[in-house]
Amino acid sequence: MNIGAIEAGGTKFVCGIGNEHGEIFEKISIPTRNPVETIKDVIAFFDGKEIDRMGIGSFGPIQVNRDQSDYGTILETPKTAWKYFPLLQTIKSYFPKDMPFEVDTDVNAAAFGELKWGxxxxxxxxxxxxxxxxxxxxxxxxxxxxxxxxxxxxxxxxxxxxxxxxxxxxxxxxxxxxxxxxxxxxxxxxxxxxxxxxxxxxxxxxxxxxxxxxxxxxxxxxxxxxxxxxxxxxxxxxxxxxxxxxxxxxxxxxxxxxxxxxxxxxxxxxxxxxxxxxxxxxxxxxx
Amino acid sequence: MNIGAIEAGGTKFVCGIGNEHGEIFEKISIPTRNPVETIKDVIAFFDGKEIDRMGIGSFGPIQVNRDQSDYGTILETPKTAWKYFPLLQTIKSYFPKDMPFEVDTDVNAAAFGELKWGxxxxxxxxxxxxxxxxxxxxxxxxxxxxxxxxxxxxxxxxxxxxxxxxxxxxxxxxxxxxxxxxxxxxxxxxxxxxxxxxxxxxxxxxxxxxxxxxxxxxxxxxxxxxxxxxxxxxxxxxxxxxxxxxxxxxxxxxxxxxxxxxxxxxxxxxxxxxxxxxxxxxxxxxx
Ligand SMILES: Nc1ncnc2c1ncn2[C@@H]1O[C@H](COP(=O)(O)OP(=O)(O)O)[C@@H](O)[C@H]1O
Ligand SMILES: Nc1ncnc2c1ncn2[C@@H]1O[C@H](COP(=O)(O)OP(=O)(O)O)[C@@H](O)[C@H]1O
Ligand SMILES: [Zn+2]
Ligand SMILES: [Zn+2]
Missing domain, CATH: 3.30.420.40 (ATPase, nucleotide binding domain)
Structure with a gap:
């Protein structure tokens, strides 16, 4: 299985493709600018690559409750360009409708990764x-x-x-x-x-x-x-x-x-x- | 269903019988002394009463991990008489072998009770x-x-x-x-x-x-x-x-x-x- 991963940070977005064993095949680091420019580069990285699902660990605060309609949306943040930016919805729109996505904070993701493989x-x-x-x-x-x-x-x-x-x-x-x-x-x-x-x-x-x-x-x-x-x-x-x-x-x-x-x-x-x-x-x- | 409950505190043990809706039918307060005297009074309270299961919320530290052989045992505590006292095992020995028991700390129990009914x-x-x-x-x-x-x-x-x-x-x-x-x-x-x-x-x-x-x-x-x-x-x-x-x-x-x-x-x-x-x-x- 090919899995996409995005670590969305305030300084850089690291995008990668790996598998269910936590092996990363390729990755890229994109400087964080405003949402439009940044996401454009993110999408360009994944363009034409076959991935089956995608996990996103983002800077917060971000809505992490799947039951909420704004799941995956950045909440009120001093990074004004990103305030209320629908990170998940925007990225999702470039991929097949039924592709599974998960979003959490970058640090919760890191904790989870350490538990799984670290x-x-x-x-x-x-x-x-x-x-x-x-x-x-x-x-x-x-x-x-x-x-x-x-x-x-x-x-x-x-x-x-x-x-x-x-x-x-x-x-x-x-x-x-x-x-x-x-x-x-x-x-x-x-x-x-x-x-x-x-x-x-x-x-x-x-x-x-x-x-x-x-x-x-x-x-x-x-x-x-x-x-x-x-x-x-x-x-x-x-x-x-x-x-x-x-x-x-x-x-x-x-x-x-x-x-x-x-x-x-x-x-x-x-x-x-x-x-x-x-x-x-x-x-x-x-x- | 009749459910036994024990709130085991450093000052008093409160024992009660209630049902799955959180209604308490009767209860008693027993001053906490050494384990032998205290547990004797606890058992006397439940003696002859029909109960189907029992929950215990105890002062800590106490082993709360069900997978450990010392589940329900008081751990190292300044209350020296109670140190390493097998609270659950001792109480359990007075009841039918297959009766379900659960143990947690008194404060975890209180939090859980507040979530359920409070x-x-x-x-x-x-x-x-x-x-x-x-x-x-x-x-x-x-x-x-x-x-x-x-x-x-x-x-x-x-x-x-x-x-x-x-x-x-x-x-x-x-x-x-x-x-x-x-x-x-x-x-x-x-x-x-x-x-x-x-x-x-x-x-x-x-x-x-x-x-x-x-x-x-x-x-x-x-x-x-x-x-x-x-x-x-x-x-x-x-x-x-x-x-x-x-x-x-x-x-x-x-x-x-x-x-x-x-x-x-x-x-x-x-x-x-x-x-x-x-x-x-x-x-x-x-x-
Ligand atoms: N060798 C080091 N010793 C002490 N502090 C360091 C060292 N390297 C980086 N730092 C500090 O770490 C901070 C940057 O942390 P980092 O985790 O790399 O970035 P960010 O938090 O922006 O993602 C800076 O404050 C920097 O001064
Ligand atoms: N009306 C009150 N105002 C302020 N403190 C109180 C009052 N009533 C009790 N306390 C304090 O609460 C503490 C006892 O708390 P309690 O929860 O009843 O007992 P324990 O912690 O021993 O189970 C004592 O320190 C007592 O001084
Ligand atoms: Zn602060
Ligand atoms: Zn302290």
Whole structure:
């Protein structure tokens, strides 16, 4: 079976074709501009290629409830050109009427891909955080992607402030929510340079302190079997180890499960699918 | 059908008999002592009564995974007499071998009961927080109670500190986690008297600030259709209104759903089943 996959991000749309084993045969990266230009390139990529179905993992907020008439429509977003853009309907219109489509958020798709073929393979639950320009979160519980009123937006949860941190926070909505304190943008504003150029030990201790709380709050709410951290900021060498260390310290033995206490290096991990988690997860949506 | 229900709490065990419509015919409250004395009274209550099945909602941590051999056993707990007590196996041994039993946490049961017959009736998801001596949390997503590695323990999540709060926090594990800052015990330590005697406006603003973040973090992780606050502390007149107010202020329009923005008084609510949420929820577990 040939399966189309689109990872629709704010910076780029990655389109690919693969199969039910999560193998990707070919892919392309398209810079995100306005919907018309972007979708034109997306359609051009798929033009003339035989695909049987298609999964789409998109930036949010997006309607993920299949029972709603606006399923697959981008909701209210600061990306004004994309506000209320019917992403699914537009793409669907270029393909046979009965071709199966599935849409979810890019991070829910990544979580699902990791569960299917990556770091959480064989498990029933995992949470996936991407720490990049912003912070996104996806979750799978009992084998199913978490939806409800909307979809997880746990990048904006509140956490406690590091005692040495007096940065006001960069989130336009909340100031010092998690994203406002720990996303790439926040690090840049606090330390005056991009993540890759920050070599100050204190900065990374602080970052680990926030991501450790992220993992703890995820553990205490979702109770997942695996917590995965991806995104550009996790490229910093040693960060994931620091997160585990602070996680154990802050959690302080409260959840008495070997997975969490004795085996934290297998509990808090980097993505098994690396940068392809989003694309492969989008593909997995439609299996 | 006659259904037995046990709400096994740290202070009292409430036992009842009811039916599949959530009607309770009779119930009894038994003070919690050591397992032997307590279970003796529980069994005495059910003795000679015809019941077809039984649901148990227990204080945690407890094994809620049916596939594990220790299903229904209390895990490591500060209540030392109960540590590793096989609650389900012990109770089960007094009933016919093929009688169906189900066990979950008291708060997961309460959430499930509220979904079935209470404040979240007709919905697919809800989160239930009980703010009493401690803070407990239960969650239902997509009609199913949340389990994974264990069960939710969201009472201990981290939140940001109120700018005027310099209380160190009362949680023996975490100091200033949510429970350490906002449970009844914490209020008592911070203000020097029990919740019912605190009439200081600032105390209740602070409490609302923490419970509002609780609701926000729940919304951003689980994306539930309803958030329910129960427990003794919520008896304080006007508290739930203050929580809604601070919720809207702190969330600052980030989740653009009418349910949350325009209709918050129907989104953050008191239990529909009042103090019977736990017992009725325990009953509902086994339907
Ligand atoms: N080696 C690195 N160390 C620390 N931060 C990094 C590193 N590489 C990239 N980043 C940060 O990651 C962020 C970009 O994340 P990325 O996931 O690639 O993009 P986006 O979130 O826009 O999709 C930027 O804030 C950048 O500074
Ligand atoms: N009217 C009230 N106003 C504020 N706090 C109250 C009120 N009634 C009870 N409380 C507080 O609620 C807590 C007990 O909660 P409860 O849910 O009844 O018990 P538990 O958590 O032990 O099961 C105590 O800390 C008590 O001070
Ligand atoms: Zn925010
Ligand atoms: Zn705690």
């Amino acid at each position: 770091a959480a393979k064989g498990l029933d639950s995992c949470v996936y955080f991407t720490v990049g320009t912003g912070i996104g979160a996806g979750a799978v519980i009992d084998g199913k992607i978490v939806h409800g009123l909307l979809h997880p937006e746990a990048g904006h949860m509140f956490v406690k402030r590091h005692p040495k941190d007096d940065f006001v926070g960069s989130c336009p909505y909340h100031g010092d929510c998690l994203e406002g304190l720990a996303a790439g943008t926040s690090m840049k504003e606090r330390w005056g340079k991009a993540g890759v150029d920050i070599h100050n030990e204190e900065a990374w201790e602080m970052e680990a302190y926030y991501l450790a709380q992220t993992a703890i709050n995820a553990l205490l709410t979702y109770s997942p079997e695996k917590i995965i951290f991806g995104g550009g900021v996790l490229n910093h060498p040693g960060l994931i180890e620091k997160v585990r260390e602070q996680f154990s310290k802050l959690l302080n033995g409260y959840i008495k499960k070997d997975e969490v206490i004795k085996n934290v290096e297998n509990y808090i991990v980097l993505p098994g699918l690396g940068s392809e988690a989003g694309l492969k997860g989008s593909l997995a949506l439609v299996l | 404040a979240a009736k007709g919905l697919d998801s809800c989160v239930y927080f009980t703010v009493g001596t401690g803070i407990g949390a239960g969650a239902v997503i997509d009609g199913k109670i949340v389990h994974g590695l264990l069960h939710p323990e969201a009472g201990h999540m981290f939140v940001k500190r109120h700018p005027k709060d310099d209380f160190v926090g009362s949680c023996p594990y975490h100091g200033d986690c949510l429970e350490g800052l906002a449970a009844g015990t914490s209020m008592k330590e911070r203000w020097g008297k029990a919740g019912v005697d605190i009439h200081n406006e600032e105390a209740w603003e602070m409490e609302a600030y923490y419970l509002a973040q609780t609701a926000i973090n729940a919304l951003l992780t689980y994306s539930p259709e309803k958030i329910i606050f129960g427990g003794g502390v919520l008896n304080h007149p006007g508290l739930i209104e203050k929580v809604r107010e601070q919720f809207s202020k702190l969330l600052n329009g980030y989740i653009k759903k009418d349910e949350v923005i325009k209709n918050v008084e129907n989104y953050i609510v008191l239990p529909g089943l009042g103090s019977e949420a736990g017992l009725k929820g325990s009953l509902a577990l086994v339907l």
